[in-house]
Amino acid sequence: MRERRKRLSRLSGLTFLAGALLSAPVSAAPERVMSLNLCTDQLAMTLAEPEQLISVSFLAREPDLSMLHEKAQDFPVNRGLAEEVFLEKPDLVVTGTYSLHNTTALLKRLGFRVEEFSFVQTLDTIPGEIRRMGALLGQEARAEKLAEDFSQELDAIAKSQCDMRPTMIAYDQNGVALGSGTLADSVMQAAGFANLAADLGLVGVAPFPLEQVIAARPDVIVTSASEGAPTLGEHVPRHPAIAALPDTRIGAFVPAGAWSCGSPAVIEAVRALASLRAEIAPCPQDATQ
Amino acid sequence: MRLQADNISVKLGGRRVLEGVGFDIEPGQVIGLLGPNGAGKSTLMRALTGQLPAEGAMRLGAHDLTAISPAERARLIAYLPQQRIIGWRLTVRDLVALGRLPWRAFGRRPDAGDEAAIARAMEMADVTPLADRIATELSGGEQARVLMARAIAQQTPLLIADEPASGLDPAHQITLMQSLKRLAENEGRTVLVSLHDLTLAARWCDRVMLLNKGRLAAFGTPETVLSEAHLAEIYGVKAHRARDEDGLIIAPVGLTKSQNRD
Amino acid sequence: MKLSISLAMLALALFILSLLVGPAALGIGDSIAGLFAGGGEAAAIIMREIRLPRALLGLAIGFSLGLSGAVLQGFLRNPLAEPGVIGVSSMAALGAVAVFYSGLAGSSLYALPAGALIGALAAVLILLAIAARQGSTLTLILAGVALSSLAGALTSLVLNLSPNPFAAYEIIFWLLGSLKDRSMEHVLLALPLMAAGWLLIALSARAIDALSLGEEAAGNLGIHMGRARFLIVAGVALSVGAATAVAGTIGFIGLVVPHLIRPLTNRMPSSLLLPAGLGGAALLLAADIAARLVLPAGELNVGVLTALIGAPFFLWLVIRARREML
Numbered sequence: 085m086r087e088r089r090k091r092l093s094r095l096s097g098l099t100f101l102a103g104a105l106l107s108a109p110v111s112a113a114p115e116r117v118m119s120l121n122l123c124t125d126q127l128a129m130t131l132a133e134p135e136q137l138i139s140v141s142f143l144a145r146e147p148d149l150s151m152l153h154e155k156a157q158d159f160p161v162n163r164g165l166a167e168e169v170f171l172e173k174p175d176l177v178v179t180g181t182y183s184l185h186n187t188t189a190l191l192k193r194l195g196f197r198v199e200e201f202s203f204v205q206t207l208d209t210i211p212g213e214i215r216r217m218g219a220l221l222g223q224e225a226r227a228e229k230l231a232e233d234f235s236q237e238l239d240a241i242a243k244s245q246c247d248m249r250p251t252m253i254a255y256d257q258n259g260v261a262l263g264s265g266t267l268a269d270s271v272m273q274a275a276g277f278a279n280l281a282a283d284l285g286l287v288g289v290a291p292f293p294l295e296q297v298i299a300a301r302p303d304v305i306v307t308s309a310s311e312g313a314p315t316l317g318e319h320v321p322r323h324p325a326i327a328a329l330p331d332t333r334i335g336a337f338v339p340a341g342a343w344s345c346g347s348p349a350v351i352e353a354v355r356a357l358a359s360l361r362a363e364i365a366p367c368p369q370d371a372t373q
Numbered sequence: 374m375r376l377q378a379d380n381i382s383v384k385l386g387g388r389r390v391l392e393g394v395g396f397d398i399e400p401g402q403v404i405g406l407l408g409p410n411g412a413g414k415s416t417l418m419r420a421l422t423g424q425l426p427a428e429g430a431m432r433l434g435a436h437d438l439t440a441i442s443p444a445e446r447a448r449l450i451a452y453l454p455q456q457r458i459i460g461w462r463l464t465v466r467d468l469v470a471l472g473r474l475p476w477r478a479f480g481r482r483p484d485a486g487d488e489a490a491i492a493r494a495m496e497m498a499d500v501t502p503l504a505d506r507i508a509t510e511l512s513g514g515e516q517a518r519v520l521m522a523r524a525i526a527q528q529t530p531l532l533i534a535d536e537p538a539s540g541l542d543p544a545h546q547i548t549l550m551q552s553l554k555r556l557a558e559n560e561g562r563t564v565l566v567s568l569h570d571l572t573l574a575a576r577w578c579d580r581v582m583l584l585n586k587g588r589l590a591a592f593g594t595p596e597t598v599l600s601e602a603h604l605a606e607i608y609g610v611k612a613h614r615a616r617d618e619d620g621l622i623i624a625p626v627g628l629t630k631s632q633n634r635d
Numbered sequence: 636m637k638l639s640i641s642l643a644m645l646a647l648a649l650f651i652l653s654l655l656v657g658p659a660a661l662g663i664g665d666s667i668a669g670l671f672a673g674g675g676e677a678a679a680i681i682m683r684e685i686r687l688p689r690a691l692l693g694l695a696i697g698f699s700l701g702l703s704g705a706v707l708q709g710f711l712r713n714p715l716a717e718p719g720v721i722g723v724s725s726m727a728a729l730g731a732v733a734v735f736y737s738g739l740a741g742s743s744l745y746a747l748p749a750g751a752l753i754g755a756l757a758a759v760l761i762l763l764a765i766a767a768r769q770g771s772t773l774t775l776i777l778a779g780v781a782l783s784s785l786a787g788a789l790t791s792l793v794l795n796l797s798p799n800p801f802a803a804y805e806i807i808f809w810l811l812g813s814l815k816d817r818s819m820e821h822v823l824l825a826l827p828l829m830a831a832g833w834l835l836i837a838l839s840a841r842a843i844d845a846l847s848l849g850e851e852a853a854g855n856l857g858i859h860m861g862r863a864r865f866l867i868v869a870g871v872a873l874s875v876g877a878a879t880a881v882a883g884t885i886g887f888i889g890l891v892v893p894h895l896i897r898p899l900t901n902r903m904p905s906s907l908l909l910p911a912g913l914g915g916a917a918l919l920l921a922a923d924i925a926a927r928l929v930l931p932a933g934e935l936n937v938g939v940l941t942a943l944i945g946a947p948f949f950l951w952l953v954i955r956a957r958r959e960m961l
Contacts, residue, residue, distance in 0.1 A: 458847075
């Protein structure tokens with residue numbers, strides 16, 4: 085459960101900005117690209133020409149996880165198996181460093197060109213990641229524009245913040261919270277919230293006792309919106325104890341899938357939380373607007 | 374109480390295993406139930422104890438045995454199965470106390486009357502010195518007497534015991550029969566006991582019933598029923614009959630020539 | 636009676652201790668105040684919505700498991716009978732999983748006990764059909780092993796077939812249960828069913844005593860065997876089914892507790908029932924407290940702890956049973 089979440093939420097990105105430079109294409113753009121990972125799916129679907137992308141991962145169609153799940157209906161899906169790749173003979177495979185480690189090694193041995201995207205840690209790495217994917221796909225201009233827009237909007241939102249920093253906990257299935265170092269943490273900070281889980285020392289995506297959620301009395305609890313088949317885990321964020329907190333706002337707030345991956349769509353999560361912040365704890369300039 | 378049966382028949386799987394058995398037994402007697410394997414001894418006992426559905430009439434005193442509830446039956450008939458099962462490491466006293474279950478209301482502890490019945494039953498079966506011993510740790514003969522005491526403690530007018538002497542050494546066989554005899558003579562109860570040992574039956578039973586192929590072949594005193602002719606015809610054995618001051622001695626010594634048993 | 640009172644005191648002490656243990660650092664005073672105070676104070680919410688339901692479930696589920704173990708052992712005249720070992724818990728888990736994850740009842744929690752009762756009932760009936768007649772220890776245990784494995788595999792299958800990718804991770808809960816993050820909803824859901832089960836089991840007290848002498852003798856002692864069988868089947872299915880529905884499979888409580896307590900009684904099966912229930916409650920509460928203390932943040936599933944205690948105990952019993960049965 086925890087592993088899965090980690091995988092889903094952090095699975096693409098860029099640790100070294102240099103990656104973008106090193107993998108800058110010298111030859112023509114690849115014509116058959118396969119994405120094996122939910123997060124590379126998001127970037128590839130945003131940047132590639134439709135005929136350039138021959139398949140995306142099956143999770144790309146999950147409404148709860150994938151921002152672009154509607155667009156994913158237009159592409160064939162794969163289950164990340166080496167055999168599928170072998171049969172399709174793509175000239176570029178994009179995937180995450182973490183999830184399909186064995187598959188990646190096997191594909192490299194078979195001579196495929198595999199580009200791995202590591203975990204996104206923060207919002208800051210996303211523009212670089214957009215540019216890297218753009219370079220890999222031969223869509224540099226499109227990527228540059230997206231990255232630029234992303235950075236500008238982020239800056240604009242950052243400028244509208246003040247000292248009013250309401251507290252927030254992102255509380256997910258099975259009582260797992262999003263602590264420091266996660267994408268969600270940087271989204272909360274950017275939107276003007278204090279991430280209580282991180283402040284209480286939680287690192288990464290980890291179980292967070294329900295009792296501590298109650299004891300911390302956050303101003304906002306973000307739960308994941310789930311419409312799929314039932315699980316027991318989804319009952320934990322719906323525990324009556326949470327509902328009993330009198331002054332706490334509880335809800336999904338973030339569009340489904342918006343912060344599971346470091347893609348341009350994360351900006352929608354930042355936007356949604358920033359407007360929530362403006363609503364519940366207005367800054368002086370919010371009031372004048 | 375007087376035990377009367379008229380025309381009892383039992384069908385098992387479409388086959389008649391007991392047919393037209395009838396008798397009338399005055400209380401205060403030990404009745405031996407004899408016959409070769411498969412003659413219907415256990416079937417008759419199970420029919421009388423309500424474990425098998427039977428046709429015909431069965432009465433004990435004023436009670437119609439075919440129309441009473443298990444709870445009522447438990448106060449009229451005590452039954453000692455052939456298989457000696459002691460499930461837990463119970464003390465002898467606790468085990469004998471199980472015989473009082475039919476007389477105790479739900480959730481009630483044994484009262485003074487129960488205690489007296491338990492003490493008397495242990496006395497009868499000669500297990501009083503064993504009262505605090507763990508029943509599963511006793512010898513086979515002692516266990517047989519303890520289980521007999523359980524059945525006696527039930528204080529029913531009729532006690533039915535299925536081969537209680539099997540597997541016991543001669544001394545234990547005799548002490549067991551002595552307890553049954555005391556029960557019938559001193560307390561006026563009716564005891565119906567199936568046996569394989571002919572001498573044991575001849576010496577300790579007031580009357581014997583001889584079953585053959587599901588029918589009652591003979592019923593009377595051991596002297597008349599356990600005749601050489603009957604033993605040859607029904608058991609297929611040649612038997613020596615002798616006599617001492619206490620009664621009959623019957624020793625099977627060989628097979629009859631004509632016998633063709635299963 | 637003295638034994639029952641001591642065990643009740645022990646269970647009560649552990650119940651109170653359970654209320655005082657948790658990751659939120661509440662002092663004893665705050666805890667007690669929180670339990671009785673109203674309002675939206677964090678301490679009050681934690682005590683009444685999180686710790687109280689957990690402690691209540693520990694008490695009731697432990698009681699159910701101890702009691703079920705004692706009655707099954709008495710009924711089957713088999714010292715190794717226990718709802719976990721003979722597969723009743725796993726079948727209950729399978730039933731709950733099949734009904735809940737299929738989404739037949741939306742994501743309503745009511746689906747859980749409904750499915751679990753069906754599963755538990757099926758298990759008890761299958762086991763009685765296979766093993767009760769001949770009363771062989773080995774047959775029952777082997778049938779239980781087969782049933783447990785089958786139910787475990789099918790549970791895993793159902794969870795893997797769920798379209799929700801998170802469902803598969805909940806196999807751990809169903810195989811090794813937990814009382815973590817339960818709420819009053821769970822208490823209200825399971826407690827009435829468990830209590831009904833206890834009542835039925837209590838009504839079978841005479842029958843299991845008489846069964847010490849075997850079925851034939853018991854029948855002659857005025858025991859209506861059909862009725863006794865119904866009471867025990869329904870009682871165990873209700874109490875174990877409801878317990879499993881809200882806490883997953885918690886094994887070995889029904890095995891360990893009757894064995895520890897039997898030597899303290901006169902060994903009459905009925906006199907073991909109440910002490911085994913109380914002892915089961917105490918053991919589960921203690922295990923659940925330990926589960927919270929061993930790994931405070933991650934929290935161990937209590938089913939892991941009971942299995943760690945119970946499985947070696949079971950092995951020891953098997954070895955001892957070879958020498959001296961019962």
